[in-house]
Amino acid sequence: xxxxxxxxxxxxxxxxxxxxxxxxxxxxxxxxxxxxxxxxxxxxxxxxxxxxxxxxxxxxxxxxxxxxxxxxxxxxxxxxxxxxxxxxxxxxxxxxxxxxxxxxxxxxxxxxxxxxxxxxxxxxxxxxxxxxxxxxxxx
Amino acid sequence: xxxxxxxxxxxxxxxxxxxxxxxxxxxxxxxxxxxxxxxxxxxxxxxxxxxxxxxxxxxxxxxxxxxxxxxxxxxxxxxxxxxxxxxxxxxxxxxxxxxxxxxxxxxxxxxxxxxxxxxxxxxxxxxxxxxxxxxxxxx
Amino acid sequence: xxxxxxxxxxxxxxxxxxxxxxxxxxxxxxxxxxxxxxxxxxxxxxxxxxxxxxxxxxxxxxxxxxxxxxxxxxxxxxxxxxxxxxxxxxxxxxxxxxxxxxxxxxxxxxxxxxxxxxxxxxxxxxxxxxxxxxxxxxx
Numbered sequence: 001x002x003x004x005x006x007x008x009x010x011x012x013x014x015x016x017x018x019x020x021x022x023x024x025x026x027x028x029x030x031x032x033x034x035x036x037x038x039x040x041x042x043x044x045x046x047x048x049x050x051x052x053x054x055x056x057x058x059x060x061x062x063x064x065x066x067x068x069x070x071x072x073x074x075x076x077x078x079x080x081x082x083x084x085x086x087x088x089x090x091x092x093x094x095x096x097x098x099x100x101x102x103x104x105x106x107x108x109x110x111x112x113x114x115x116x117x118x119x120x121x122x123x124x125x126x127x128x129x130x131x132x133x134x135x136x137x138x139x
Numbered sequence: 140x141x142x143x144x145x146x147x148x149x150x151x152x153x154x155x156x157x158x159x160x161x162x163x164x165x166x167x168x169x170x171x172x173x174x175x176x177x178x179x180x181x182x183x184x185x186x187x188x189x190x191x192x193x194x195x196x197x198x199x200x201x202x203x204x205x206x207x208x209x210x211x212x213x214x215x216x217x218x219x220x221x222x223x224x225x226x227x228x229x230x231x232x233x234x235x236x237x238x239x240x241x242x243x244x245x246x247x248x249x250x251x252x253x254x255x256x257x258x259x260x261x262x263x264x265x266x267x268x269x270x271x272x273x274x275x276x277x278x
Numbered sequence: 279x280x281x282x283x284x285x286x287x288x289x290x291x292x293x294x295x296x297x298x299x300x301x302x303x304x305x306x307x308x309x310x311x312x313x314x315x316x317x318x319x320x321x322x323x324x325x326x327x328x329x330x331x332x333x334x335x336x337x338x339x340x341x342x343x344x345x346x347x348x349x350x351x352x353x354x355x356x357x358x359x360x361x362x363x364x365x366x367x368x369x370x371x372x373x374x375x376x377x378x379x380x381x382x383x384x385x386x387x388x389x390x391x392x393x394x395x396x397x398x399x400x401x402x403x404x405x406x407x408x409x410x411x412x413x414x415x416x417x
Contacts, residue, residue: 002409003409005405008158008162008276010154010155010158010278015288015318015319016288018318019286019288019317019318019416022378022401023286023401023404023405025401026400026401026402026404026405027405027409029402030402030405030406030409032405032409039158040154040157040158041154069382072381072382072383072384073382075381076378076381076382078378078382100161100215100217103211103214103215104208104211104212104215104217105211106211122165123161123162123164123165124165124168124169126162126165127144127162127165127166127169127171127274128169130273130274131141131142131166131169131171131273131274132273133273133274134408134409134410134411134414135405135408135409135411135414136273136274136275136276136414137276137286137414137415137416138158138276138277138278138416139288139416147297147301147415149293149294149297149417178297179293179296179297180293239300239354239356242350242353242354243347243350243351243354243356244350245350261304262300262301262303262304263304263307263308265301265304266283266301266304266305266308266310266413267308269412269413270280270281270305270308270310270412270413271412272412272413275412275413275414275415276415277297277415277416277417
């Protein structure tokens with residue numbers, strides 16, 4: 001039984017979104033089920049321009065320029081965020097958007113990338129996913 | 140068997156404390172046992188003025204003013220941190236304070252909200268909670 | 279059966295590395311298996327000068343000076359990062375270095391503390407560790 005991975009994406013930092021999607025797709029590749037619950041700053045990444053605005057600022061802090069990071073990522077076979085997200089969903093991964101964050105931030109469904117979102121839910125939705133999961137992460 | 144959730148609260152960021160308490164109370168509502176282990180910056184939130192000092196700075200960075208965030212949180216039924224914390228404990232959630240952080244930071248029990256704390260413990264206390272948990276998170 | 283703990287060390291913040299190592303060694307002391315997967319900013323801590331450069335900046339933000347933190351840590355029996363890392367490995371803990379981060383950052387094995395690293399791996403290595411773990415954390 002390959003099991004299940006449930007990830008809360010609370011952070012909006014680009015490097016964290018990368019980690020989340022890489023772990024998510026990695027779990028899917030090994031036959032696991034995966035759901036990612038986007039909340040707080042993570043949810044903002046699901047806005048229509050959310051993945052573009054991705055600042056590489058923290059990456060830059062590593063002493064490499066943005067251009068260099070991009071070039072090396074390409075060489076290492078690491079995809080752009082857009083591509084990682086659609087790969088994740090093509091592999092069968094599910095994305096849940098946090099309705100509480102939407103209410104507090106005043107975000108409507110039409111402002112979100114509805115094509116990427118499988119479900120709109122609250123904390124109960126997350127707990128239901130996570131309680132049967134072998135891997136639970138807060139990112 | 141509804142299971143158990145164990146959360147390490149390492150961060151002192153207000154948005155992270157919110158997430159932790161919402162997940163904690165959500166798990167309790169679904170019949171799970173929950174313990175939250177407050178350590179490092181998280182422990183400072185258990186100081187007598189720790190929940191008041193909560194800066195909404197990061198929330199503000201989302202482009203909303205503090206007043207707007209508060210108003211929308213009320214509309215969405217999201218409680219203030221004080222209320223969330225007491226709700227969590229009324230639902231049966233347990234709060235553990237990290238003794239190592241207390242020693243390193245020179246914090247005494249009388250400086251902490253002793254009314255909120257169920258137990259004072261070390262890493263062994265946490266591991267004992269977490270090894271039987273279905274949901275384990277580091278926040 | 280004491281079980282297993284799998285920790286992703288994504289952050290490079292000194293306080294987070296401390297937490298990770300304390301939880302790792304705590305789990306080992308209670309008879310669990312432990313692996314820590316160092317990636318992104320965490321991996322940079324495995325560079326030859328990575329543990330030295332550790333800024334105590336965040337610790338300082340707690341209102342204590344660096345010197346005071348060091349003195350109190352000694353009094354509380356909390357070791358320096360170097361010592362914590364070697365203690366962790368002597369207790370049987372395993373350290374995995376993320377090859378993707380190495381490629382993207384252009385880091386070679388000879389630039390890393392090879393004496394501390396048990397394995398070089400990718401996300402599949404992590405998922406294999408984590409899917410049989412009782413405690414899974416993203417730090």
